[in-house]
Amino acid sequence: MKLPIPTGRKLAGITGSLLIVLLSLFWLHTDNHMVTGIRERLERIAYDLRLSGNPFGEQAPHPAVVIIDIDEHSLSTEGRWPWPRRTLSRLLEQLHKQGVVVSAIDAVFSEPEPNPAAVVARQLGVESDPALSRTLTRLAATLDGDTELARALGSHDIVLGQLFNKNNYTKGRLGPPLRITNPAQVAAVAIDTMPGHTANLPLLSEAAPGAGFFNITPDADGQLRRYNLLIAHNGKLYPSLALETLRLYLLQDEITLGIEQIGEAQELERVLLPGTLEIPTDERGRVIIPYRPPQGMFDYLSASDVLNGTADPRKLRNRIALIGSSAKGLFDLRSTPLHPQFPGVEVHATVIAGILDYADIRRGLRFPHEPKWAEGVNFTAMILLGLLLSLTLPFAGVGWQLLINSAAAGSLAWFSYWMWSAQHLVVGVTSALMMVLALALYNLVIGFTGEVLSRRRLKEMFGQYVPQSLVERMNRSLEEFGFEGDRRQMTVLFADIQQFTRISEDLPPRKLARLLNLYLSQMTRIIFEQQGTVDKYVGDMVMAFWGAPLSDAQHARHGLESALCMREGLEALKPLLAAEGLPAFEIGIGVNSGEMSVGNMGSIYRKAYTVLGDSVNLASRLEGLTRYYGVTIIVGEQTREGQGDYLFRRLDRVRVKGRSEPETLYELVGRRRDADAPLLQGLERHETAMTHYFAGEWTEAQEILRQLSRDHPGQGFNRILLERLTAHPSGKLPARWDGVFNHTSK
Structure with missing residues (x-):
């Protein structure tokens, strides 16, 4: 191929x-x-x-995580934020009393809470009154909210929040760093490093079992899609709020960094809580936040309801409680792909729930990752x-x-x-x-x-030479043809006005132009009606073909029908010619089929879409022979094949000038459906004569041809054959008789 x-x-x-x-x-x-x-x-x-x-499909609220919401209702009941540390202590005590396993606070307490007794002592200046001073000092000890909060923190598994920053500002005391099973490899990985921090009061930090940062760095468009599990600070790794909460929840003391060798570099690929969780991360220790559409896939309990003892205890028992706020006034609403105002505390909850659901190596699940x-x-x-x-x-x-x-x-x-x-x-x-x-x-x-x-080229090239309907078909089927040369089976027609030289000499230029315009318009219309392509006009000669530029399986039939319609169209044109004082005339038509070369041919200065080949030359010779045989239409052998709807008369077998192979010539008589009995009988008698003629039975052929000449004196081809026979005395056959006549002129 x-x-x-x-x-x-x-x-x-x-x-x-x-x-x-x-x-x-x-x-x-x-x-x-x-x-x-x-x-x-x-x-x-x-x-x-x-x-x-x-x-992840539609899911019920997560069974292991609950959000304690410092919502608008809580703020209206308990007062504006920040709440007194004693209130927070009561909240934590209530949560763990109801069966919460681990609590995590999405907030940092870097400033000491003002003690009411100390404030009064300072405002009254009690230094001069030792008794009052001692009383206020004893009272201050009982009213110290920080101490009470520290006591609550030390009594339960509670994770405090803390914050890292990229500047060198530090405040408060950080919670303990993570214990790593492979600490020697920490320096080799590219975990985000932050030199500054805002942490909790030392009293609180020392009391709490754990602390985790709540930094969540948005993408360039301001939306949260990834979550840092780890941040490096002073050569040590610190956990996020979600990771530290999970560590306490799963009773883990240390984690393992899953590090892979990538070329000469080492990259972090996962964080493992040995025996339980395997969390895939990127090289910076970040995870994809596995959001759970729609928003609200967690149980939300109002903090005031917990404080008042009206919260549903079933939603607290054996759960992780994340304390945060959905109130707009507290500015902890983040932009996420799911919602432009998504509670920050729910982001932490989403990470915790996703890790519990999809990173449990015991269940063979896979946490979303790249x-x-x-x-x-x-x-x-x-x-x-x-x-x-x-x-x-x-x-x-x-x-x-x-x-x-x-x-x-x-x-x-x-x-x-x-x-x-x-x-x-x-x-x-x-x-x-x-x-x-x-x-x-x-x-x-x-x-x-x-x-x-x-399409523009088609219109320019074919607009005047093919019917508009064919141009439209070509526009719809550009792939069926090309301008490049091609060889295909086609039919070509030549039509010429007989005695045109004499006519052109007798007519003035204006009338000659009028005659040609009437004639060529009539012939072109007929060709177009039969889906033909006008190749060219050369004076009075019309050349047309079928089978290109679009393929035409009925190209021979269309060529024959065009020839008959042109003969009939000329008869219809004669009254108009006479009315305008123009002479009547006859035409000769040659039609032939065969393989031809077709395409856009010419020079670099001018090209035309045309056909070339031996079959084309033969059609031109056939048109020229119409005058010799005295008929209007002559067709070649290939054109006649398979055309049973038309009547043909075998005229001769000849070898035309410039061609070595002989060709049988046929006159296109008409359509079979229009023929009457005398015509059919005449054609049958003529075919019998031709059979005798080619068989060398000249006496029988002469007898039939003489009778046909008497019956149809206008049929010049009978006379031609008789003259050819009488040229041989006594009916003597020439040597090597094959019935082929050689034409020496075009």
């Missing part, structure tokens, strides 16, 4: 497409700040779309799809291009969503999708531009 060599628009399509693939690969791997920003923004959009599909091989999948998809589309789109029409591109983009999108929903894996394919989109747009533009130019 010979593969086509792409040229022109197809070559431009392939070249441009491959360039787009290379640029797309550069786009994927470049560190350019602007490109990276756009690429990450697109991945964020894709992630948000995946998330909106609710891959695997290390995701970029390789994207890269491979871009190469394979890029090459495939580059080599197919330029050869496809607009409709097929849309189908192919839709299939490619749909497959990528389906694969990415399936990996997320079924495997909980983030496999970003936006770069590959962008490449497919770029290839689609480029090839559609190239294809559309090419089609517009082709």
Whole structure:
């Protein structure tokens, strides 16, 4: 099989497409700040779309996590925030009294709470009154909220919040760092480092069993999608609020860093709580926040209800309680892909619930994450799809291009969503999708531009030579033909005015032009009606063909029908010619079928869509022989084959000038449906005479031909054959008789 060599628009399509693939690969791997920003923004959009599909399904409120909400109702009941530490102590005591396992506070207490007794002593200046001073001092000890809160913290598993920052400002005392089973590798990983912190009072920090930071760094668009499990500070690792809460909940004393060797570098891949949880992370120790659409997938209990003892105890027993606020006035509402105002405390709850649900190695579950091989999948998809589309789109029409591109983009999108929903894996394919989109747009533009130019070229080239309906079909089926040369089976027709030289000499130029316009318009209309293409006009000669530019399985039939209609059209034209004082005339028509070369041919200065070949030359010779045989239409053997709806008369077997192979000539008499009995009988008698003639039975042939000449004196071909026979005395056959007559003139 010979593969086509792409040229022109197809070559431009392939070249441009491959360039787009290379640029797309550069786009994927470049560190350019602007490109990276756009690429990450697109991945964020894709992630948000995946998330909106609710891959985790509709779920009931999580059974292990409850949120104690310092809501508007609590603020109106207990007063504005911050609440007295004694109130917080009561809240914590109530929670653990109701069976809460671990409490975590999404807040930091870096400032001591003012003691009412100490404030009074300072305002009254009791130094001069020792008795009053001692009384207020004793009272201050009983009213110390910090001490009471510290007592509550030390009595239960409670995690305090703390905050890291990127400046060197420090305040308060940090909770204890994480105990790592492989501490020697901490320095090798790229966990975010922050030198500053805002932590709790030393009294509180020492009393609490744990502390975790509640920093959540948004993406560039301000939305929260990833969550730091770890932050490095002064060479040590500190846990997030979620990780520290889980550590206490699962009774773990230490964690393990899952570190992999990537080339010469070491990268963090997971955080393990030995024997229980395996949490996949990125190299910075971040996890994807496994949001649970819609918002509200956790039980919310109003803090005031807990304090008043009216909260449902079933929602507290054996649970993790996260204390935070959904009140707008406390400014802890964050922007997330799910909602522009999402409680910060629920973000921590979401991470805790997701880790409990999807990171339990004992249950073989997989926490949502982006695997290390995701970029390789994207890269491979871009190469394979890029090459495939580059080599197919330029050869496809607009409709097929849309189908192919839709299939490619749909497959990528389906694969990415399936990996997320079924495997909980983030496999970003936006770069590959962008490449497919770029290839689609480029090839559609190239294809559309090419089609517009082709249609314009078609109209310019064929508008005057083919019927409008055929031009419209060509516009709808551009792929069926090309301007390049081609060889195909076709039919060609030549029509010429007989004695035109004499007519042109007798008529003034204006009348001659009028005669030609009337004649050529009539003939062209007929050719167009039969779906033919007018090749050219040369003076009074009309050349037309069928089978190109669009294929025509009935090209021979259309050529024959055109010839008959042209003969009939000339008869209809004669009254109009007479009315305008123009002479009547006869025409000769030659029709032949066979293999021909067709295409846009000519020089660099001028080209024309035309046909060439031996079959074309023979049709021209046949038209010239109409005058010799005294008939209007002569057709070749191939044109006659299989045309049972028409009547033909065998005229001769000849070898025309310039052609070595003999050809049997037929007169196209008419349509079979229009024939009467005398005509059919005459054709049968003529065929009998021709059979005798070619068999060398000249006496029998002469007898029939003489009778036909008497009955039809106008049929000159009978006379021609009789003269040919009488030229041989006594009916003596010439040597090597084959019935072929050699024409020595055109």
